[in-house]
Amino acid sequence: MTVLSDQNKWFDRILAQAVTDLPGADLTWLQEKREQAKAEMLRLGKPTRKQEVWRYTSVDNLLKQEFESPTPDFSALQAGDIRDQIFFADDDCYRLVFANGRIVTDLSRTNGLEKEVSLGSLRASLGIESETIRSQILASSPSTHVFSELNAAAINDGLYLHVSANTKVSKPIEVIYLTLSLENQLVVQPRNLIVLDEGAEATLVEQYISTGDSVYFNNGVTDIKLAKDSKLTHAWFQDESHAAYHISNINLVQDSNSVYRNTSIALGGVWSRTDINASMKGEGAHCDINGLYTIGEKQLIDFHLNIEHLVPNTTSEEHFKGILYGKGRAVFDGRILVEKDAQLTNANLSNANLLLTRDAEVDTKPQLEIYADDVKCSHGTTIGQLDPDHIFYLRSRGISEVEARKMLSLGFANEVLMSCPTESMRTRIEAKIRAQLLSANTKP
Amino acid sequence: MLSIKNLQVAVEDKPILKGLNLEVKAGEIHAIMGPNGSGKSTLAHILAGRDGYEVTGGEVLYDGKDLFELETEERAHAGIFLAMQYPVELAGVNNTYFLKASLNAIRVARGEKELTSVEFMKLIKEKVKFVGMDEKFLKRNVNAGFSGGEKKRNEILQMALLEPKLALLDETDSGLDIDALRIVADGVNKLRSPDRAMVIVTHYQRLLDYIEPDFVHVLSDGKIIKSGDKSLALELEEKGYGWLTEESAA
Ligand SMILES: Nc1ncnc2c1ncn2[C@@H]1O[C@H](COP(=O)(O)OP(=O)(O)OP(=O)(O)O)[C@@H](O)[C@H]1O
Numbered sequence: 025m026t027v028l029s030d031q032n033k034w035f036d037r038i039l040a041q042a043v044t045d046l047p048g049a050d051l052t053w054l055q056e057k058r059e060q061a062k063a064e065m066l067r068l069g070k071p072t073r074k075q076e077v078w079r080y081t082s083v084d085n086l087l088k089q090e091f092e093s094p095t096p097d098f099s100a101l102q103a104g105d106i107r108d109q110i111f112f113a114d115d116d117c118y119r120l121v122f123a124n125g126r127i128v129t130d131l132s133r134t135n136g137l138e139k140e141v142s143l144g145s146l147r148a149s150l151g152i153e154s155e156t157i158r159s160q161i162l163a164s165s166p167s168t169h170v171f172s173e174l175n176a177a178a179i180n181d182g183l184y185l186h187v188s189a190n191t192k193v194s195k196p197i198e199v200i201y202l203t204l205s206l207e208n209q210l211v212v213q214p215r216n217l218i219v220l221d222e223g224a225e226a227t228l229v230e231q232y233i234s235t236g237d238s239v240y241f242n243n244g245v246t247d248i249k250l251a252k253d254s255k256l257t258h259a260w261f262q263d264e265s266h267a268a269y270h271i272s273n274i275n276l277v278q279d280s281n282s283v284y285r286n287t288s289i290a291l292g293g294v295w296s297r298t299d300i301n302a303s304m305k306g307e308g309a310h311c312d313i314n315g316l317y318t319i320g321e322k323q324l325i326d327f328h329l330n331i332e333h334l335v336p337n338t339t340s341e342e343h344f345k346g347i348l349y350g351k352g353r354a355v356f357d358g359r360i361l362v363e364k365d366a367q368l369t370n371a372n373l374s375n376a377n378l379l380l381t382r383d384a385e386v387d388t389k390p391q392l393e394i395y396a397d398d399v400k401c402s403h404g405t406t407i408g409q410l411d412p413d414h415i416f417y418l419r420s421r422g423i424s425e426v427e428a429r430k431m432l433s434l435g436f437a438n439e440v441l442m443s444c445p446t447e448s449m450r451t452r453i454e455a456k457i458r459a460q461l462l463s464a465n466t467k468p
Numbered sequence: 469m470l471s472i473k474n475l476q477v478a479v480e481d482k483p484i485l486k487g488l489n490l491e492v493k494a495g496e497i498h499a500i501m502g503p504n505g506s507g508k509s510t511l512a513h514i515l516a517g518r519d520g521y522e523v524t525g526g527e528v529l530y531d532g533k534d535l536f537e538l539e540t541e542e543r544a545h546a547g548i549f550l551a552m553q554y555p556v557e558l559a560g561v562n563n564t565y566f567l568k569a570s571l572n573a574i575r576v577a578r579g580e581k582e583l584t585s586v587e588f589m590k591l592i593k594e595k596v597k598f599v600g601m602d603e604k605f606l607k608r609n610v611n612a613g614f615s616g617g618e619k620k621r622n623e624i625l626q627m628a629l630l631e632p633k634l635a636l637l638d639e640t641d642s643g644l645d646i647d648a649l650r651i652v653a654d655g656v657n658k659l660r661s662p663d664r665a666m667v668i669v670t671h672y673q674r675l676l677d678y679i680e681p682d683f684v685h686v687l688s689d690g691k692i693i694k695s696g697d698k699s700l701a702l703e704l705e706e707k708g709y710g711w712l713t714e715e716s717a718a
């Protein structure tokens with residue numbers, strides 16, 4: 025018998041909570057996957073700051089919290105609770121709503137969906153598309169990230185999207201993950217799976233939100249598989265409660281000539297970490313990630329990109345911007361790997377940070393690891409403040425200092441906001457950032 | 469309207485304005501000329517409320533009140549406008565959005581109703597036409613990638629839109645082609661009225677062919693060393709500043 029350290033006990037406790045009511049008791053491969061993940065989780069144990077990927081981010085506060093799994097019958101959610109959060113008019117999208125980890129059918133709408141598209145909860149799809157799910161979950165890249173093992177050890181529910189070959193999903197798919205702790209601090213572990221077959225096309229807009237400022241822990245894993253010539257536009261918006269802990273692990277695998285366009289925007293959480301791991305395995309694949317984080321008082325946000333160019337002729341653009349105020353802290357760790365065979369790779373990585381206050385802090389670490397000789401790669405980072413002459417210009421036109429600082433900050437974020445797949449999403453997020461900057465301490 | 473008495477201003481302990489006097493009455497146009505580095509932009513900036521200057525002496529009254537009591541934006545609300553010598557580029561800030569925010573901020577401060585988007589678009593399109601700009605500049609970010617002359621036109625557009633009571637133009641004519649120069653002059657002349665005033669900083673008498681100033685002043689080494697009517701500008705064009713600086717040193 026293994027003797028667990030105190031820290032490992034935390035993982036074990038969370039897991040013990042989560043393993044009740046799991047689907048797929050009859051699926052051996054799934055049981056085995058969960059078992060392996062559990063063993064791996066206990067082997068990896070608590071991340072320490074001696075590990076490079078956790079160097080700037082302590083998990084101590086998270087591990088001080090206790091969390092319970094939600095009861096499956098959580099149904100207190102009303103349409104009104106999400107109305108202010110949705111980006112699309114009902115008729116303009118398909119929508120799935122998950123509340124505390126489980127799908128809320130009443131608020132979801134998939135009528136009119138092309139018959140070549142499967143869209144629903146992973147739980148419900150297990151019985152129907154067992155084979156696709158099996159192969160994708162088993163192929164999910166083994167990670168060195170203990171939290172993704174914790175997720176895998178209790179694979180339960182999440183988004184399942186499968187678009188058949190040469191099918192274009194006619195409307196954007198909006199997925200809302202709402203978490204809300206009522207009496208006890210909850211942990212939810214969405215397990216999302218997105219598969220686009222050859223030549224398929226879709227737009228996916230995901231939002232992680234809450235309706236209050238409760239403490240909870242979202243520990244999600246999203247696997248995305250893009251077959252040859254497929255195209256996914258993916259907006260990812262993290263607007264959790266400012267007391268919540270959030271982890272997202274996004275694993276992307278791209279076949280030849282597939283195109284992945286991602287806009288990632290994070291505003292919420294007291295502590296959050298997002299990893300985007302992209303594996304470009306087919307020639308001609310292109311990946312484009314535009315990110316923005318806007319955080320302040322007592323928030324920490326950590327973005328890790330790991331973009332792997334494994335074959336010749338692939339391209340990627342990763343551009344992240346950060347606006348920090350109050351005592352906000354950000355970590356940006358962007359790595360581009362170009363393997364020996366990956367000639368003619370073109371990859372550009374940038375991270376620009378705007379510090380609105382003296383107490384805000386950012387650790388940014390872009391890295392290029394290049395083993396091929398005929399490539400075009402670049403990386404760059406900046407950390408700066410607002411230019412007093414820009415503020416003066418606006419004030420001399422009658423605009424208040426607070427408004428001027430807000431306008432310039434949003435101007436800084438503009439490029440990323442413009443990459444939102446829809447206008448309604450852009451204006452709503454812009455309004456949220458404005459409200460956040462207005463209520464916050466943004467004075468130097 | 470504007471009364472500057474013995475104004476002394478320093479930047480980082482270095483005196484720049486060294487006892488400057490200037491009276492501007494409603495309805496008047498004043499031109500200020502003078503050698504590079506003499507303090508013309510410093511004067512314009514201190515009037516508009518730019519940070520980084522220390523007033524070490526003297527006073528400035530605007531409509532009888534201490535100008536330095538007003539915050540930068542409050543001066544704009546009170547009708548002061550500075551067309552800058554070097555307009556800044558604002559990345560990601562849409563020009564239309566900025567122009568509307570500016571006009572509405574001033575209107576609200578004055579207790580007037582904000583213009584709706586529709587009302588504003590109608591107004592701004594008239595103004596754009598008036599200053600001979602292409603409407604596409606409205607869609608771009610403020611001054612971003614504008615040529616030197618385009619930036620100056622954008623300043624004049626703002627002046628035409630905000631209709632200030634006291635307009636300060638700091639070398640708005642520099643870098644303009646002949647047509648644009650005329651537009652600037654038209655803009656100024658159109659704004660000219662008995663209850664408005666203008667202070668125009670320029671190096672060239674050419675602009676003054678189009679805008680007839682009531683007074684011409686020479687600013688040198690932080691002081692106004694000579695004032696006259698428009699004929700002074702012609703004289704300066706001919707003789708330069710040497711004779712004056714010698715005269716004032718003597
Ligand atoms: N921030 C600063 N730090 C140091 N010196 C300054 C600063 N700002 C202005 N000065 C100095 O003050 C003096 C006056 O500058 P100002 O820009 O007012 O001149 P100007 O008359 O407008 O010149 P120009 O005709 O070239 O535009 C110059 O010597 C300039 O170098």
Ligand SMILES: [Mg+2]
Nearest residue numbers: 508509510553
């Ligand atoms: Mg100057």
